[in-house]
Amino acid sequence: KDKSTPQPLEDLNGTVAQLMTEAFGILSPHNTVASALDYIVRTDPSITITYIYVTDEADKLLGVLAMRDLLLARPGQTLEEIMTPTPFAFTPDVEMPEAVNAALAKRLRLYPVIDEEGTLLGQVYGWRLFEYVASEISAQAGSMVGVNKEERLSTPILQAFRMRHPWLQINLLTAFAAAFVVGMFEDTIARIVVLAIFLPVLAGQSGNTGCQALAITLRSMTLGETKGFPVAQLLRKEIILGAMNGFCVGLIAALAMWLYAGFSGAGDPVTLALVILIAMVGACIGSGIFGVMVPLTLRRFGADPAMASSIFLTTFTDILGMGLMLLLATSLLL
Amino acid sequence: KDKSTPQPLEDLNGTVAQLMTEAFGILSPHNTVASALDYIVRTDPSITITYIYVTDEADKLLGVLAMRDLLLARPGQTLEEIMTPTPFAFTPDVEMPEAVNAALAKRLRLYPVIDEEGTLLGQVYGWRLFEYVASEISAQAGSMVGVNKEERLSTPILQAFRMRHPWLQINLLTAFAAAFVVGMFEDTIARIVVLAIFLPVLAGQSGNTGCQALAITLRSMTLGETKGFPVAQLLRKEIILGAMNGFCVGLIAALAMWLYAGFSGAGDPVTLALVILIAMVGACIGSGIFGVMVPLTLRRFGADPAMASSIFLTTFTDILGMGLMLLLATSLLL
Numbered sequence: 001k002d003k004s005t006p007q008p009l010e011d012l013n014g015t016v017a018q019l020m021t022e023a024f025g026i027l028s029p030h031n032t033v034a035s036a037l038d039y040i041v042r043t044d045p046s047i048t049i050t051y052i053y054v055t056d057e058a059d060k061l062l063g064v065l066a067m068r069d070l071l072l073a074r075p076g077q078t079l080e081e082i083m084t085p086t087p088f089a090f091t092p093d094v095e096m097p098e099a100v101n102a103a104l105a106k107r108l109r110l111y112p113v114i115d116e117e118g119t120l121l122g123q124v125y126g127w128r129l130f131e132y133v134a135s136e137i138s139a140q141a142g143s144m145v146g147v148n149k150e151e152r153l154s155t156p157i158l159q160a161f162r163m164r165h166p167w168l169q170i171n172l173l174t175a176f177a178a179a180f181v182v183g184m185f186e187d188t189i190a191r192i193v194v195l196a197i198f199l200p201v202l203a204g205q206s207g208n209t210g211c212q213a214l215a216i217t218l219r220s221m222t223l224g225e226t227k228g229f230p231v232a233q234l235l236r237k238e239i240i241l242g243a244m245n246g247f248c249v250g251l252i253a254a255l256a257m258w259l260y261a262g263f264s265g266a267g268d269p270v271t272l273a274l275v276i277l278i279a280m281v282g283a284c285i286g287s288g289i290f291g292v293m294v295p296l297t298l299r300r301f302g303a304d305p306a307m308a309s310s311i312f313l314t315t316f317t318d319i320l321g322m323g324l325m326l327l328l329a330t331s332l333l334l
Numbered sequence: 335k336d337k338s339t340p341q342p343l344e345d346l347n348g349t350v351a352q353l354m355t356e357a358f359g360i361l362s363p364h365n366t367v368a369s370a371l372d373y374i375v376r377t378d379p380s381i382t383i384t385y386i387y388v389t390d391e392a393d394k395l396l397g398v399l400a401m402r403d404l405l406l407a408r409p410g411q412t413l414e415e416i417m418t419p420t421p422f423a424f425t426p427d428v429e430m431p432e433a434v435n436a437a438l439a440k441r442l443r444l445y446p447v448i449d450e451e452g453t454l455l456g457q458v459y460g461w462r463l464f465e466y467v468a469s470e471i472s473a474q475a476g477s478m479v480g481v482n483k484e485e486r487l488s489t490p491i492l493q494a495f496r497m498r499h500p501w502l503q504i505n506l507l508t509a510f511a512a513a514f515v516v517g518m519f520e521d522t523i524a525r526i527v528v529l530a531i532f533l534p535v536l537a538g539q540s541g542n543t544g545c546q547a548l549a550i551t552l553r554s555m556t557l558g559e560t561k562g563f564p565v566a567q568l569l570r571k572e573i574i575l576g577a578m579n580g581f582c583v584g585l586i587a588a589l590a591m592w593l594y595a596g597f598s599g600a601g602d603p604v605t606l607a608l609v610i611l612i613a614m615v616g617a618c619i620g621s622g623i624f625g626v627m628v629p630l631t632l633r634r635f636g637a638d639p640a641m642a643s644s645i646f647l648t649t650f651t652d653i654l655g656m657g658l659m660l661l662l663a664t665s666l667l668l
Contacts, residue, residue, distance in 0.1 A: 009468060037405060037406070040402065040405065040406065041406055048402075049402070066401065067400070067401030067402045067404075067405055068374065068382075068383070068401045070401075070405055071371060071374065071401055071404055071405050072371070072374065072375055103461070104461060104465060107443070107459065107461045108443075109441070109442075109443045109460075125441065126443075126460070126461065127437070127438060127441045127460065127464070130461070130464030130467070130468075131438060133464065133467075133468050134343060134464070134467050134468065134471055134557070135557065137468055137471045137472045138471045138474065138553045138556045138557055139553060140472070140474070140475050141474050141475040141478060141549045141552060141553065141640075142546070142549035142550055142553055144475060144545075144549070145542055145545040145546050145549055146542070146546060147546050147549050147550055151550060152550075152554070152559065153550070153554045153559050153560065153563050153568070153571075157571055157574050157575060157578075160571070160575055161575055161578050161579065164546050164575070164579065165578075165579055165582060165583075167542075167546075168539065168542060168543060168546075168579050168582075168583050169582075169583060169586070171538060171539060171542045172535070172538075172539060172583050172586055172587060174538070175534055175535040175538035175539060176535065176590060178534045178535075178538065179531045179532060179534055179535050182530065182531045182533075182534060183531045183594075186527050186528075186530075186531065186598075189523075189527055189530045190524070190527045193520050193523055193524045193530075194520075196516065196520075196523045196527075196530040196533065197513045197516045197517045197520065198513060199516075199530065199533050199534065200509055200512045200513055200516060200533065200534075200537055200652055200656060201506070201509040201510065201512075201513050203534055203537065203538075204505060204506075204508070204509035204512065204537075204648065204652065205502065205505060205506060205509060207648075208479055208480070208501075208502060208505045208644075208645060208648075209502060211478075211479040211644065212476070212479050212480060212481050212498050212501075212502075215475045215476035215478070215479055215481050216476055216481055216485060216486075216487070218475060219472045219473060219475065219476055220486070220487045222472045223468070223469065223472055225486065225487050226487065229487050234487070237487075237491055237494070240491050241491060241494055241495055241498070244491075244495050244499075245495065245498065245499055245502050248499060248502075248503075249499075249502050249503060249506050252503070252506055253506060256510060260517075264520075306475075310542075310545065311542060314538065314541075314542075318534055318538065322534060
């Protein structure tokens with residue numbers, strides 16, 4: 001498997017400024033190679049100089065020198081003669097996805113940071129960028145259910161409560177929406193109580209099917225793989241998968257309903273089984289669509305595509321799964 | 335915020351072998367600094383030599399040289415004299431978490447790979463390790479709901495179906511368990527149908543509260559932060575948070591039940607509201623416990639702690655949330 005063309009990363013927050021540290025190994029362009037060598041020898045050996053930054057009197061970055069450049073030069077040459085002029089550098093306002101993708105392409109140990117005028121402000125280590133990526137991406141599963149990426153094990157309980165609780169209240173509101181839909185069919189449930197027993201089955205299956213589509217869409221967005229994929233193609237795949245998964249899972253659920261309704265004598269077992277099968281296929285197809293559309297819609301509105309995505313998704317899948325079952329039962333049985 | 339002591343990473347699959355590439359820049363210990371310089375000058379400039387690997391006739395890695403070492407040496411010295419002997423190196427069987435943590439500590443651009451006898455087998459770039467980490471961690475949200483980390487947008491539909499479907503059947507089985515619990519209270523629901531309407535509310539809230547605890551636990555495990563935290567402390571925090579969240583969300587849900595039951599005249603509104611409040615607090619406390627225990631239990635059994643964790647978690651939270659509400663209603667109202 002060829003890994004030489006790394007995938008670009010997307011949807012990371014923050015800018016280069018927050019990972020910048022002080023630059024060292026700064027010399028003037030008029031220094032000779034010999035004096036640069038002398039400088040390196042005299043430097044505290046605990047500081048590993050990777051590059052020499054060549055700056056003018058106004059601290060403007062003129063060029064960089066790798067150790068290799070000094071190695072291949074003559075002692076009397078000036079740094080100006082052998083440096084790599086106008087080197088690759090970040091400005092502090094470069095967004096993280098851009099910085100990380102640049103780092104995956106350049107693969108250097110260290111990157112200079114300059115301002116708009118070219119003044120050397122500091123440097124950023126490649127490993128810091130990647131450490132940041134690991135931290136950011138590991139926050140995604142939490143973001144999906146309303147956990148702030150700033151929350152850690154050491155976060156005080158009250159602060160964790162303040163960060164998590166608003167999303168749980170929003171989740172409650174969305175649960176009320178699902179409850180409202182179920183409530184519209186109160187008469188149906190009162191007449192065929194077995195339908196209440198299958199509410200968690202429909203909600204659970206459509207929710208998990210939707211979360212599978214959501215997770216694969218989010219991961220592809222994070223790793224920058226969605227760029228070449230038109231939305232229609234993403235949707236087509238999840239619709240077909242939803243239909244296949246809904247049908248195979250629906251068959252088992254329909255069999256369970258047929259057995260249960262047959263034993264308990266509640267309603268016509270065959271029709272009830274058919275209701276479950278059709279509702280499951282429909283709900284799983286819809287879940288696939290929501291799983292793709294929720295993160296894409298969040299991003300379109302400028303939000304983090306993972307943000308509370310699972311809360312939004314399960315709202316739709318709950319309403320669709322339970323609503324479809326109750327609607328079909330009402331139409332076919334009452 | 336000091337970032338100088340990077341967090342160790344855990345729970346990554348695979349070994350160093352899968353990221354190893356061919357080593358270059360290999361010289362004998364008897365070479366002089368001058369001949370090493372000559373070698374570097376003659377090397378294709380598209381190949382950036384970061385280190386010189388010094389090996390004996392049997393390809394055993396004796397030492398490494400950074401460009402800086404050559405720079406500070408005299409042309410007549412042999413590589414043997416100036417090399418860093420027995421350098422840090424991976425063996426191909428080093429597990430990824432160990433390799434990534436070493437890379438975060440060493441922060442080198444490149445690491446040699448040797449076998450047990452010290453023979454140089456190849457090299458691993460630091461950026462490849464980090465690229466791997468990004469890919470692995472971004473798979474976590476999918477693992478939680480049964481998406482294989484090998485699945486990509488380009489995975490054919492049938493293959494995606496084969497990878498995702500077994501987990502949906504397992505999810506169905508767990509949904510049946512929840513349905514079985516609800517079924518035990520069929521008589522209660524038949525008499526107080528409004529309880530059916532609150533089934534998705536209890537399931538949704540306990541599920542999302544549990545997923546918050548699950549996500550923060552998983553992330554902490556991934557970033558290696560759980561090591562200093564005894565399980566009791568993790569549990570204590572999530573229990574308190576569950577109680578606080580359950581109480582505040584339960585108050586609103588209880589109010590909704592009080593209003594709904596009052597209007598519809600189904601059962602005693604105050605008792606029904608109390609049932610919802612107590613069930614919500616109990617379910618959210620339990621969800622916090624499950625959110626911590628599910629990934630820890632998966633790891634204890636040698637599995638990926640994220641694997642289907644959301645499926646297992648929602649089984650418990652569904653049964654607990656809906657079961658507690660129906661049990662309380664049965665005891666207090668019938």
